[in-house]
Amino acid sequence: MNQLAVKDLCKTYIVNKRPNNVLRNISLNIEEGEMAAIMGPSGSGKSTLLYTVSGMDSATAGKISFFGKEIEGLSAKEMSRIRLTQMGFIFQQMYLLKNLTIYDNIVLPAYQADGGRKNRERINERARELMRKLGIIEIAENDITEVSGGQLQRACICRSLINQPKMIFADEPTGALNQQNSKEVMKELNRINKEGTTIMLVTHDSKVAAKCDRVLYIEDGSIKGEMSLGKFEEEKLRERERKLSGWLLEMGW
Numbered sequence: 001m002n003q004l005a006v007k008d009l010c011k012t013y014i015v016n017k018r019p020n021n022v023l024r025n026i027s028l029n030i031e032e033g034e035m036a037a038i039m040g041p042s043g044s045g046k047s048t049l050l051y052t053v054s055g056m057d058s059a060t061a062g063k064i065s066f067f068g069k070e071i072e073g074l075s076a077k078e079m080s081r082i083r084l085t086q087m088g089f090i091f092q093q094m095y096l097l098k099n100l101t102i103y104d105n106i107v108l109p110a111y112q113a114d115g116g117r118k119n120r121e122r123i124n125e126r127a128r129e130l131m132r133k134l135g136i137i138e139i140a141e142n143d144i145t146e147v148s149g150g151q152l153q154r155a156c157i158c159r160s161l162i163n164q165p166k167m168i169f170a171d172e173p174t175g176a177l178n179q180q181n182s183k184e185v186m187k188e189l190n191r192i193n194k195e196g197t198t199i200m201l202v203t204h205d206s207k208v209a210a211k212c213d214r215v216l217y218i219e220d221g222s223i224k225g226e227m228s229l230g231k232f233e234e235e236k237l238r239e240r241e242r243k244l245s246g247w248l249l250e251m252g253w
């Protein structure tokens, strides 16, 4: 089954009474277990696409189904439940809360989902396990201002995974990182994907996109093309990068 099915999606913003057609008849499917990258020029509508298909923003027209369930008819409460329990989000501007430790930021969405406070012990265990896996257990009690950009981004990944989402939406997850941290973050995303989590990520970095199964290219709010690379294998990275660069050149990147 398609995890995410999008049909003729349009999004129009009205600014100063002028319509801005940011997404124009976008149709796409993301399969369960897939890792798809969205590329395209700045302002082409990539972030808007991510926010709209994940129900964070409303569509102007078109149909979006998440696991066969159309999100249009859902109440705000139902939608926020799905976002909280089945979707994970990673953004470039890292929306972690100040005045909370790294650890508290990570467990917060799980505490929110755990209304009856029955699963606190399991949540705490899972948080520690995730932080160990991502190598940030030693900064658990730090304030978010006391860690590096790479550590902060890995904390965001832990937080996005705490409720074991079926799908992760990431908007330029490596955009604020140096090469080394970017590599580490991609290693984690590839691992998470291998373990079964579907990922849709926006990136302007072809090295990041080369580690995804498929790349969709957006221009002026339309999909201009797509390229399949197949499942990521480290040994074939150079070859994938070369193939993708050639294709991006054709796309006018």
Ligand SMILES: Nc1ncnc2c1ncn2[C@@H]1O[C@H](COP(=O)(O)OP(=O)(O)O)[C@@H](O)[C@H]1O
Pocket (backbone or CB within 6 Å): 013, 014, 015, 020, 022, 040, 041, 042, 043, 044, 045, 046, 047, 048, 049
């Ligand atoms: N909340 C908003 N209100 C009005 N216009 C917006 C809003 N968000 C984005 N836009 C406009 O939509 C277009 C696409 O933006 P965006 O999706 O952020 O592009 P990208 O992520 O590809 O750089 C831009 O012209 C931007 O100004």
Ligand SMILES: [Mg+2]
Pocket (backbone or CB within 6 Å): 046, 047, 048, 171
């Ligand atoms: Mg953007």
